[in-house]
Amino acid sequence: MTNNEKYISIFGHFYQPPRFNPWTLEIDLDISSRPYHDWNDKITIESYLSNAYARLKNDDLIEDIVNNYEKITFSFGPLLLSYLKNKYNKLYNLIIEADKESASKFSGHGNAIAQPYAHIILPLSTKQNKERAIYWGIKYFEKTYDRYPEGFWLPEAAVDNQTLEILSNYGIKFVILSPHQAKSIKSGSEFIEVNEKKLNTKITYRAILPSGNNIGVIFYNRWLSGLVAFGEILKSGELFARKLIESFDNSDSPQLVSIATDGETYGHHKPKGEEELAKALSIIESNGINITNYSYYFSTYGPRLDVIINENTSWSCPHGIERWRSNCGCASEIRPGWNQEWRVPLRKSIDWLSDIVEDVIQKLGQQVSTDINNAILDYIDVMYNYDAEKVSTFIDKYVIKENENNTINFLKLMELVKNSILMQSSDAWFFEDIYRPEPIQSLKFAKRVIQLIEDLSNTKIEDKFLEILKDAKSNDQRYGNGKDIYEREVIPSFMPPEKIGASFAMRLLFKNYPNENDYYSYKIIIGPYKRYELGRARAINGIATLISKITWRSTPIVFSSIYYGWYNLHSGAKILMDQKSYFELDKNMEELFSKGLLPDIIDLIQKTFYPNYYNLNNLLKDDQKFVMDHVLESAIEELSKHYEILYNNYLPVMEYVKSLNLNYPKVFEILLQYELEKSFLEMLESEFIDFNKLGQVIQWSKNLEVKIDDLVHSILRNRIEKEIDNLIDNPKDINSISTLQQLLEISMELNVPIEYLWEAQNKFIYLRNRILRPIISSKEDMDKTFINSYKLISNNLKVKFP
Numbered sequence: 173m174t175n176n177e178k179y180i181s182i183f184g185h186f187y188q189p190p191r192f193n194p195w196t197l198e199i200d201l202d203i204s205s206r207p208y209h210d211w212n213d214k215i216t217i218e219s220y221l222s223n224a225y226a227r228l229k230n231d232d233l234i235e236d237i238v239n240n241y242e243k244i245t246f247s248f249g250p251l252l253l254s255y256l257k258n259k260y261n262k263l264y265n266l267i268i269e270a271d272k273e274s275a276s277k278f279s280g281h282g283n284a285i286a287q288p289y290a291h292i293i294l295p296l297s298t299k300q301n302k303e304r305a306i307y308w309g310i311k312y313f314e315k316t317y318d319r320y321p322e323g324f325w326l327p328e329a330a331v332d333n334q335t336l337e338i339l340s341n342y343g344i345k346f347v348i349l350s351p352h353q354a355k356s357i358k359s360g361s362e363f364i365e366v367n368e369k370k371l372n373t374k375i376t377y378r379a380i381l382p383s384g385n386n387i388g389v390i391f392y393n394r395w396l397s398g399l400v401a402f403g404e405i406l407k408s409g410e411l412f413a414r415k416l417i418e419s420f421d422n423s424d425s426p427q428l429v430s431i432a433t434d435g436e437t438y439g440h441h442k443p444k445g446e447e448e449l450a451k452a453l454s455i456i457e458s459n460g461i462n463i464t465n466y467s468y469y470f471s472t473y474g475p476r477l478d479v480i481i482n483e484n485t486s487w488s489c490p491h492g493i494e495r496w497r498s499n500c501g502c503a504s505e506i507r508p509g510w511n512q513e514w515r516v517p518l519r520k521s522i523d524w525l526s527d528i529v530e531d532v533i534q535k536l537g538q539q540v541s542t543d544i545n546n547a548i549l550d551y552i553d554v555m556y557n558y559d560a561e562k563v564s565t566f567i568d569k570y571v572i573k574e575n576e577n578n579t580i581n582f583l584k585l586m587e588l589v590k591n592s593i594l595m596q597s598s599d600a601w602f603f604e605d606i607y608r609p610e611p612i613q614s615l616k617f618a619k620r621v622i623q624l625i626e627d628l629s630n631t632k633i634e635d636k637f638l639e640i641l642k643d644a645k646s647n648d649q650r651y652g653n654g655k656d657i658y659e660r661e662v663i664p665s666f667m668p669p670e671k672i673g674a675s676f677a678m679r680l681l682f683k684n685y686p687n688e689n690d691y692y693s694y695k696i697i698i699g700p701y702k703r704y705e706l707g708r709a710r711a712i713n714g715i716a717t718l719i720s721k722i723t724w725r726s727t728p729i730v731f732s733s734i735y736y737g738w739y740n741l742h743s744g745a746k747i748l749m750d751q752k753s754y755f756e757l758d759k760n761m762e763e764l765f766s767k768g769l770l771p772d773i774i775d776l777i778q779k780t781f782y783p784n785y786y787n788l789n790n791l792l793k794d795d796q797k798f799v800m801d802h803v804l805e806s807a808i809e810e811l812s813k814h815y816e817i818l819y820n821n822y823l824p825v826m827e828y829v830k831s832l833n834l835n836y837p838k839v840f841e842i843l844l845q846y847e848l849e850k851s852f853l854e855m856l857e858s859e860f861i862d863f864n865k866l867g868q869v870i871q872w873s874k875n876l877e878v879k880i881d882d883l884v885h886s887i888l889r890n891r892i893e894k895e896i897d898n899l900i901d902n903p904k905d906i907n908s909i910s911t912l913q914q915l916l917e918i919s920m921e922l923n924v925p926i927e928y929l930w931e932a933q934n935k936f937i938y939l940r941n942r943i944l945r946p947i948i949s950s951k952e953d954m955d956k957t958f959i960n961s962y963k964l965i966s967n968n969l970k971v972k973f974p
Contacts, residue, residue: 175460177426184435187249189599194620195667196692201793219439226450241270245465247325250312278468285323286313292596295332308552322467329487346388358478374427378475392432401433409451496601506604510647514606517643529592540582583723607651669727670784673745677733682802704765709736744781896935916968
């Protein structure tokens with residue numbers, strides 16, 4: 173067999189659990205992910221972004237940057253893609269471009285394949301929810317990549333024939349499975365049993381389904397995949413490439429060697445794994461072996477043998493799919509001695525709730541919609557971005573417009589379906605205990621489902637749900653059972669319009685907003701309101717209308733909030749019944765405020781708005797941060813003045829202590845660090861940097877042995893990136909070249925980690941590849957001084973030049 177018939181494909185399944193608040197649709201600040209905003213943010217930086225800018229290195233010198241997504245088969249969960257589109261749009265576009273580039277290279281067969289909208293264990297879901305999750309995944313893929321998907325990733329590779337029938341009916345050509353999921357293969361006219369050791373994973377298969385339909389299957393190399401995911405192979409790109417190449421046999425037929433792992437393996441689970449992946453891919457290509465994607469290979473060579481799949485199996489549970497419904501032993505190694513008996517009642521409670529959802533949909537759906545089931549499928553068009561015009565078109569197509577409530581109830585039904593699928597996300601059952609973020613997140617979606625059902629059907633079901641959930645006991649007695657966890661962790665995240673309004677009212681104390689504002693999943697239209705101020709204290713009363721972007725429900729509210737120093741903030745909001753109640757509240761507030769009776773104002777707010785009365789502790793973390801940033805602003809300003817005075821007063825004695833070669837008291841170190849950092853920041857943020865003075869400050873800090881904070885490194889990094897941007901626009905700008913050169917020298921003197929200059933390296937390599945190399949190769953007149961300066965810059969950035 174020639175190299176022309178040897179193919180290697182590396183598949184990465186990229187996915188994050190749905191971490192957003194079901195009422196705000198935003199991911200809240202998560203302190204467990206520091207220094208990042210949340211875990212999506214952290215893993216994006218460590219894996220998704222680093223794979224789009226993977227370094228090809230020779231020793232420590234970067235030779236080039238490659239987009240790994242152009243060389244691997246990949247699937248991105250729709251919810252993760254939505255996150256990237258909103259928060260990391262440039263990265264999102266690089267992923268889309270990688271698919272388009274690969275489709276151009278491989279006769280229309282792109283690297284991307286689809287997966288369901290939510291990461292649910294499909295064999296454990298109802299047929300209706302299977303079809304919804306699959307259809308939404310297909311349609312989301314179409315909207316994202318502007319083509320129909322050929323392949324489909326099943327969450328956890330969990331498979332049953334019903335799922336494959338649905339995929340086949342939708343025209344999906346193939347799925348990806350582990351070799352142990354093959355039950356039997358056709359030999360002659362009969363099917364013979366097979367195990368993973370005997371299954372040939374270098375060819376593709378056709379799964380024969382009970383209906384007579386079929387769908388393609390690509391079985392990945394499980395042993396090699398395990399070496400990548402759980403072994404040490406990613407420590408060396410050379411070893412990785414060699415193991416892949418050595419996996420071919422001497423057959424004369426075309427062969428596909430493929431591996432499948434979580435995409436996060438490259439960079440997050442295995443730091444620098446994206447670099448070793450890029451190196452391995454480069455080595456494979458240099459050996460003349462084809463790097464391909466699943467879609468191209470399957471389309472070109474087709475299935476060679478028929479197979480019967482082993483139903484109710486998965487890639488991450490040797491017990492089939494028990495990991496997501498029973499105490500099978502999976503995850504017990506995380507905390508030896510713990511059990512996972514909690515999985516049974518959690519699954520039972522979620523399934524019970526899911527059944528009620530279906531009843532509500534079918535009973536109420538026909539009252540508000542002309543075709544509720546097709547409306548549910550087409551709801552993906554709305555969920556894609558909740559564009560008001562698309563929502564309006566969707567409503568026109570499906571709503572029976574007898575009254576305004578039909579529209580609101582119809583949209584509530586759509587959200588009911590969405591959240592009922594999200595509450596089934598596989599992560600909730602995957603780990604060692606129910607007291608973890610993943611089960612808690614599932615229960616938040618369940619709470620949203622319960623709220624919508626109770627709103628729509630006027631039937632109380634929460635108590636029954638909690639009665640079932642009560643049997644899900646945490647291994648840690650401090651956390652009790654599922655009901656305890658629900659009440660402690662889920663209820664506080666509930667964000668009805670009144671709490672949204674009260675949270676916004678706290679923000680209004682510190683910032684002036686326009687009359688119309690987007691705040692989480694609401695549009696807030698501010699009506700009349702009044703401000704009161706007395707020294708540090710301030711208060712506000714007003715009226716606003718909250719319009720849900722999701723259900724289109726309009727809620728008029730009256731709100732109040734008060735701040736009287738530091739963390740003393742209180743607010744409340746309630747449905748506005750009439751203008752009279754607002755004017756009466758405002759009159760009482762004005763009277764109390766004029767007399768300085770601040771405690772009485774707090775009592776007034778509490779009595780007026782109970783139970784929708786909140787303090788700073790009740791806010792979401794992002795709102796807490798917003799408020800405290802404003803509160804501490806004046807405190808920082810005041811402290812700065814005190815530091816300045818103290819520094820000037822004690823500078824002589826500090827210098828004398830140093831002249832005696834004695835150690836400073838800790839309090840002196842803090843004063844010196846503050847003054848030095850202040851000097852650094854002032855100079856780095858000025859338009860023209862006085863490098864002589866900056867050098868003196870650096871030398872001063874070294875002499876005094878004062879540690880410089882990361883904030884200085886961050887500002888320095890931003891200034892370096894700014895100068896490279898200037899050079900991209902004008903590569904011969906002598907001032908920017910000189911400034912950049914000196915800034916990089918300063919970064920070295922301050923021992924700034926090279927990782928801090930990751931984006932600067934990206935920008936400089938763009939400058940080198942797209943601008944400097946063409947100038948140099950064209951023999952265009954460029955002073956040697958410029959070239960030498962660029963060599964010094966590239967050396968400091970650890971980048972090859974030219």
